[in-house]
Amino acid sequence: MVNVTYDASGDLLWSANGQSGVYNLGNIAWTLASTALVWIMIPGVGFFYSGLLRRKNALSMIYLSMMCVAVVSFQWFFWGYSLAFSDGASPFIGDLKYFALRNTFEQPSAGGTNVPAIVYCVFQLMFAAITPMIAIGAVAERSRLGPLLVFVFVWSTIVYDAIACWTWNPKGWSAVLGGLDFAGGTPVHISSGSAGLAISLYLGKRRGYGTERLAYKPHNTTYVVLGTIFLWFGWFGFNGGSALGANLRGTMACIVTNLAASVGGLTWMFWDWRLERKWSVVGFCSGAIVGLVAITPGSGYVGPPAAVLFGFMAGTVCNFATQLKFIFKFDDTLDIFASHAIGGLVGNILTGLFAQASIAGLDGTVIPGGWLDHHWRQLGIQLADSMSGMSYSFVMTTIILWIMHYIPGLRLRCDEETEILGVDDAEMGEFAYDYVGLESEIPTRTEYNNNPGASVDLREPPQTISQETEGEKVHPA
Numbered sequence: 520m521v522n523v524t525y526d527a528s529g530d531l532l533w534s535a536n537g538q539s540g541v542y543n544l545g546n547i548a549w550t551l552a553s554t555a556l557v558w559i560m561i562p563g564v565g566f567f568y569s570g571l572l573r574r575k576n577a578l579s580m581i582y583l584s585m586m587c588v589a590v591v592s593f594q595w596f597f598w599g600y601s602l603a604f605s606d607g608a609s610p611f612i613g614d615l616k617y618f619a620l621r622n623t624f625e626q627p628s629a630g631g632t633n634v635p636a637i638v639y640c641v642f643q644l645m646f647a648a649i650t651p652m653i654a655i656g657a658v659a660e661r662s663r664l665g666p667l668l669v670f671v672f673v674w675s676t677i678v679y680d681a682i683a684c685w686t687w688n689p690k691g692w693s694a695v696l697g698g699l700d701f702a703g704g705t706p707v708h709i710s711s712g713s714a715g716l717a718i719s720l721y722l723g724k725r726r727g728y729g730t731e732r733l734a735y736k737p738h739n740t741t742y743v744v745l746g747t748i749f750l751w752f753g754w755f756g757f758n759g760g761s762a763l764g765a766n767l768r769g770t771m772a773c774i775v776t777n778l779a780a781s782v783g784g785l786t787w788m789f790w791d792w793r794l795e796r797k798w799s800v801v802g803f804c805s806g807a808i809v810g811l812v813a814i815t816p817g818s819g820y821v822g823p824p825a826a827v828l829f830g831f832m833a834g835t836v837c838n839f840a841t842q843l844k845f846i847f848k849f850d851d852t853l854d855i856f857a858s859h860a861i862g863g864l865v866g867n868i869l870t871g872l873f874a875q876a877s878i879a880g881l882d883g884t885v886i887p888g889g890w891l892d893h894h895w896r897q898l899g900i901q902l903a904d905s906m907s908g909m910s911y912s913f914v915m916t917t918i919i920l921w922i923m924h925y926i927p928g929l930r931l932r933c934d935e936e937t938e939i940l941g942v943d944d945a946e947m948g949e950f951a952y953d954y955v956g957l958e959s960e961i962p963t964r965t966e967y968n969n970n971p972g973a974s975v976d977l978r979e980p981p982q983t984i985s986q987e988t989e990g991e992k993v994h995p996a
Contacts, residue, residue, distance in 0.1 A: 523625060533625040533635070546633045546764040550642050553760020556753045557645035561588055561652055563749025567804070568656045568853055569951065570742025573735055575941025576660045577742075577951035583667065584652050590671045591648040596620055599647055600640050602680040603688065604629040610692035612681045629688055633763040642760060643683075646703055650679050653711035653859055654916075657718035658931065659852040661725050661938055664946045666929045670919065678714065678915050682706045682908050698904040699870050699886065699897065701772070702761040704816025704863045705908035712860025713909045715851065717916035721924075722931060724850040726938045737801055747804040751780055754811050758818035768881035772818040775826035776811065782830025783810020790838045805858070809837040812862035817870035820886070825873040829866060837862050864905050871901035 523533045531542040565584025569577045591599070598618055605613030606629065617623050620640065628639030651671045658667065683706045685691035686698060693700075700706070727733050737743055758776045762769030787806020791799050813833035814826055821829070840857035844850065851857070874889035874897065887894040923929040937945040944950065 531635075535625055538626070540627060540632060542633070542635055543764070546766075547635075547638055549765040549769065550634050550638050550760055550763055553756030554642045554645055556756025556760065557642070557649065558588070558753075560750050560753035560757065561585075561645070561649045563746045563753060564649065564652050564656070565746070566742045566749065567746025567808075568659065570739040570744075570746060571737045571801075571853055572659055573941075574738040574951060575943055577738060577943065578947060578949055579664060579942040580656070580659065581951070582664070582947065583655055583658075586664075586668065587652040587655070587671055588648050590668055591651065591675050592644060594672050594675050595640075595644045595647050599675060599680050600643070602676065603647070603683040604639070604643065605688075606690070608684055608688045608690045610685065610690060610695065612684045613688065628763075630763050639763070642763075643687075646707055646757075647675060647679055647683070650703075650707045650711045651675055651714075653707070653855065654714035654718065656853045656855050657715035657851060658722060660942060661722055661933055662931045662942070663933050663937075664942070666923060666931050669929055670923065670931065673919055673923075674714065674916065677919065678710060678912050679706065682710050682911065685907075686904065693900075693904045693907075696900050696903070697887070697897070698900050699820055699874050699889070700816040700867070700904065701819035701870075702758045702815045704812075704867045704870070705904050708812050708815060708859040708863030709867070709905055709908045710912040712856045712858065712863060713912040714916040715853075715855030716849070716860065717913045717920065718931075719844075719849050719851045719856070721917065721920040722850075725852070726935060728850050740801060743801055743804050747807055750808060751777075751811065754780070758815060762819060762882055764882060766882045768819055768879070768884070771822070771878060771881060775818050775821060775823055775829075776814055778823055778826040779810040779814035779830040779833070780807045781810070782827050783807055783813070783834040784830075786810075786831050786834025787838050790835065805854075806834040806838070809833040809858050809862040812837075812859055813866035813869065816863070816866045817874065819884075820870055820874035820879050820889070822875060822878055825869070825891075828873070829869055832869065833862050833865050836865050860909060864909070867901045867905045868898065871898035 522535060523531055526532055529544055531544060533540055533542065562581065562584045565581040568580040572580065596619060598615055600620065600623065601615050601617035602613045605616045607614045607616045623636045623640055626636045628634055628636045630639045651674055655667060655671065685693045686700050686706050688694060725733060754776055755773050759769045759773040762772055784803040784807035787809070788799060788803040791802035810830040810833050814829045817825070817829060837857050840861045841854045843857060870889065872890045874886065874891070876886050876888040876892050879886045887897070889897040920931065923931065933942065933945070
């Protein structure tokens, strides 16, 4: 039975099962506000992805962002929160103690004593919801939408909940080992980026891969900028809110988050300028996001000087990592692996090098620090956590996809007609723009079979074609 009262200052006093404590309402308010900030990031991912694609597939990405919110919200209520944060957890995954959010209210959260469990639950829900959305960007332009409902539920249960447990649950093996991941370098970014690679390999190449057909420009750069705005804005709650309190550590997390994003954006833009002598807003937005990805694990552990390096290294390494898909011949449409898996790895490594006990101590947290504090084994711990998350997510995602492949009705890959027509029309019967498809002439299968290289999909307007033989680099999310 819940028993809560308030003291003269307005702080919340609770007692239950022989335990008692005090929660500052300012900490609760900041965490709830951060929850809303992280929520807005999820459609932000949808708009970012949508803008980078061809317009006949633009609406599907925005739809998928809202679908992830809905599916994961139910999954988190049903058993996701318990599997990730139960205090009866094994080193790998939790039990069902908090099934259907039973006994999840006034007790201290797994994240600390700053906020009650119910507040921490809804805050962490947003992390759980955005992660599969990042990953399923890899289905762009070539997947059926219905089976993704099942995929998101299963993937969140088997992959995300397990990695979140071992990273953030006090009983998780990485947490016990001393891994430092403030806001989701491994559970969110490495897991989603690795899953994105697995999805890309499973689905195979899009129709026209390796030809000028896929050398298109992003169809709506405004959507790309709008998505970046939502993401950058929400990331203050993503990282700053992970302090679970209105304190100096949360403030520092906000400062380094903004700084890393700024430097990452400038770095990527300058690297692109050297090739094309153009000031690319898509390049800037891509760099800002990888800067945000990299600073995520270190945001509560490093200071502003280190944040500059986080942004520069992410903008550089991830920019060049986008060429991996050309080297190894896989069709990662939105460069999710290069941005999130590689960006998260960069962030985890730099956290092992530059984490400071003094920064973590801004809210009373005690850590030995990283190499900057002469704690040499921290880098090894960070690498172990990163490689475990990357390999586990890739292998389990592949297994999930192939099991679904052989279950009637759950195969993800769409047919050729859907690719030609566009996922929006074929799977949804709706369009991002109501004039799309009204006067289009879709080539028939006979025309395509007779001369596939000459078939023309008039849903796509004439656009400038890049001179790159493999097709123009599509910037990441």
